[in-house]
Amino acid sequence: MIGSFSRFAAGLTTETAFDVLAVARRLRAAGKDVIELQIGDSPFPTPPHALAAAHTALDADQTHYGPSLGLPEFRTAIAQSLQRDFGLEVTAEQVAVGAGAKIFQTFFCEAFLEAGDAVLIYEPAFPTYVPNVLRRGAVPVVAPLRPERGFRPDPHDLARFLHTQPRAKAVFLNSPHNPTGSVLSPDDLLAFARLLHDTPVWLFSDEPYCHMVWQGRHISPLSLPELRERTVAVYTFSKSYSMSGWRCGFAVAPVPVIQVLGKLLNTSLSCVPPFVQRACQAALEQDGPTRDQYMHRFRTKVDLLVRELNRLEGITVTPPAGTFYVFADVRPICQRLGITSHGLAMYLLEGADDRQGLACLGGECFGASGQGFLRFSCAEPDERLVQAVQFLGRVVAAVSADGPAAARLHRWLDQHPQYRRGEDRATSR
Ligand SMILES: Cc1ncc(COP(=O)(O)O)c(C=O)c1O
Incomplete structure (x- = not known):
């Protein structure tokens, strides 16, 4: 290649949601059932x-x-x-x-x-x-x-x-x-x-x-x-x-x-x-009436996701005052598993199960102060939101007990050491 990139371009950080979206779509194309709650998009059609x-x-x-x-x-x-x-x-x-x-x-x-x-x-x-x-x-x-x-x-x-x-x-x-x-x-x-x-x-x-x-x-x-x-x-x-x-x-x-x-x-x-x-x-x-109807449906989705997540041990969610995001505190889980919050997100997507996956974002994708949180969007139908939380609960319970699931997580962390807690060197935000 001729010359070199500018310092700005070489060091540019990007919106991780689009990177995770690309991984989710690749896995989906390969036949995996991925619930996509990573990007702030809507499950509803253009009005x-x-x-x-x-x-x-x-x-x-x-x-x-x-x-x-x-x-x-x-x-x-x-x-x-x-x-x-x-x-x-x-x-x-x-x-x-x-x-x-x-x-x-x-x-x-x-x-x-x-x-x-x-x-x-x-x-x-x-x-x-x-x-x-x-x-x-x-x-x-x-x-x-x-x-x-x-x-x-x-x-x-x-x-x-x-x-x-x-x-x-x-x-x-x-x-x-x-x-x-x-x-x-x-x-x-x-x-x-x-x-x-x-x-x-x-x-x-x-x-x-x-x-x-x-x-x-x-x-x-x-x-x-x-x-x-x-x-x-x-x-x-x-x-x-x-x-x-x-x-x-x-x-x-x-x-x-x-x-x-x-x-x-x-x-x-x-x-x-x-x-x-x-x-x-x-x-x-x-399209004001359609917009209002969509907003109402988003609100119901947010309530559903908050309610379901709060049932899980180790997760605390305060209902958001606005937006279609739920920002869940998963610090106890990350601490127990020795994994960063974005590591947990990527494990849920890629590592935890061969047939099913959940796409979401670690809070650190929004800067270091977001560490220890997971961000879920409400971009899927209601029943998929419930499935997402069930999957999360199942994975966390399985890896928390000593056994094949814990061994699987450790193998995955060996392959992705950047997601071990204390070794977070992610450059993408
Ligand atoms: C806070 C904030 N600003 C800007 C944007 C970008 O909006 P748009 O996709 O319309 O450019 C988003 C999208 O998620 C957002 O959450």
């Missing part, structure tokens, strides 16, 4: 009006370039939906359409960060925040989310960040939170507003789960005048409308920021395919 609108748009040949910031009618529909759903006063000029929510992490960092700027990230965190900060040569400053605060971000950590980092430039917030399911309270946000007042710090407010709040309600920093002027809030069709593969999302920000996002879109994606935008516009305008 009907969205699908019909896409067909109509394709028949009308809406398959060409469009404006980089998005189709004007779509941007208007987005602004109206934010008013309707969350009482937010947003105009179409404050909206930029992109390919999902994730791409806006890259654009946000490109818009605001210089090398050496400091960015506060609460951890466990969505795995692509850190790589996007590093992409700019900026410095991620990590603060832990603590179980005793229900995993909600502690404003004291923000105060310390502002006090100790002369180059403080941005904060990543994510509520409802992946992977812990925490939801910011109004008091949390007020504390953030008071601290950020009079600073040059920008807020990236990642809100893909805005319709999935089971306790309290969703509050965006956009609803506080003190925060609105320094916030880039990001939404997606992947979760609320079960449209992850359509790759469509949007950002809301002050107009000058949207103009910069327009340049970043222009120089990278060009635009989101118009027929995709038409489908998403129809979802906003006509």
